[in-house]
Amino acid sequence: MKNVLQIKNLCVNFKTHKKEVNAVKNVDLVIPEGKTLGIVGESGSGKSVTSLAIMGLLPEPQAKITQGEILYKGQNLLTASKKEMAKIRGHKITMIFQEPMTSLNPLFKIGNQIIETIVLHQKVRKKEAKEKAITLLEEVGITDPQRKIHDYPHQLSGGQRQRVMIAIAMACEPDLMICDEPTTALDVTIQKQVLELLVSLQKTHKMGLLFISHDLSVVSELAHHVAVMKKGQIVEQGKTEDIFLRPQSPYTKGLLACRPSLGENPKRLLTVQDFSQDKDPSSIPLEKREIKKEKKMDPIINPILLEVKNCKKYFPIQKGFFGRTVNWFKAVDDVSFTLRKGMTLGLVGESGSGKTTLGRTILHLLQPTAGEIYYRGQNLSLLNKKEMRDMRKKIQIIFQDPYSSLNPRKTVGEIITAPMIIHSIGKNHQERKQRAEELLIKVGMGPEHYDRYPHEFSGGQRQRISIARTLSLRPEFIICDESVSALDVSVQAQVLNLLQDLQEEFDLTYIFISHDLNVVKYFSDEIIVMKEGKIIEKATPTEIYQSPKMPYTKRLIDSIPKSIPNFSR
16 A cells, blocks of 8 residues: 655754754654544644644744654655645645634635635636635535525634635645544534535545644544644554553553543543553542532522523524615524523524634624513613623623634733723732733632733643633623533543632533533533524433424434444444
């Protein structure tokens, strides 16, 4: 069997203002034709740097490849000219990036961006390229592709934008596709469709896949071989079955133990640090082996904090030169529920089901089309600007993408103290700085991070900064909108443990929005299932997962990658 890609003794260094960092150390990898290599590891382990080195996209002059070879069908890409790389990159070797909003051009319609790739590399007419673009959008699960092809990236959900990126990558039928967290933003049903699509394309075109993901369940179902990276080095690699059923490295064992499972519900999640040494499982702290108990609701201790009555949020569908409204898109359609103080309500459903829109409508970041939203008995729609501004101290949100929700021009300290200044919390700068540093410690970081910028941190660290900013106003109620979906399993476990600790310490109430059903089951006291803007099912996690009433809910659960997968591929 021929190798489509082989990496030999690759080393990559990054220059910082203080020192030179060895980001990738002596990496050796092989990807045969028609096979998939999965790379797993924590954020900052060198996974993405390795993939960028293959594509010739490392930032210059900060990054430097100090030694090694990257062989594409025998050709060393490190010695290829810029003209040769331009022909290979995007055609023979393509890449799906983790953050589609920063990868797609916000000024161009998604159809034009797919068509541009097809015309550039396949030399076909624009009409033919448009037809292929529509077919590709349909294959990756975009509904009504004839209409969506005219949408801009900001008009699509996070999951839909990722599907567009996959369509662009597949447009030229490449020999090797590098997938850097390609299913992070996708719900479980679309994730399953995309994985099946990648397997189908691989079989048809004998395409090699380099699949980078923090979701070990996904990697186990797709990859033939797995490499585990830690601090720039490969600590273990082998057949997928051996890595998942017979791991040798304590680090690999830790990664596998971090993931919440449907079968177990521990009081606290394990992290990689619990497996820092090859110790006996009995040495793991007792609270991390205890089973999580369902909360008992007391009407006095847990009064109704939030009440949503017949909430609707419609968006106009406009056509023509004058933007005439021809119909309405019902993002949230007649939703009603209550949430008690100190409890966690999970919102699940496919991408576009209305979860995020509902969350933002509750906070009045989007004005409801109809219905009433009561917080502590107050109708939020009747509050004036000053009253609503005061209310925002109590109700906060943690957004899905911490990188785009943090101002890159502000330091961490400025980001955390800004809400305090707006709401007149703290007597002076020194008092606000002290509180910000306390919050950084609270979320597992340190005071030394106060003067640094967001780009200097990993994804997990940026999400911790977002949580610290949210806590700066001492809120009572927080909406977590896919707040752990982009994190690797170990950091995800740390953040979930942190959110639980904060809930106990500050008596917080959460709405937890996620497409990751394993995480929702672990974290929630009650779950709402949404479809096409409506609530179709509401029950406890146990009831939802053991005996779902609706076929749609059952389909969601059946789409979850299994903790111990079938290796009979």
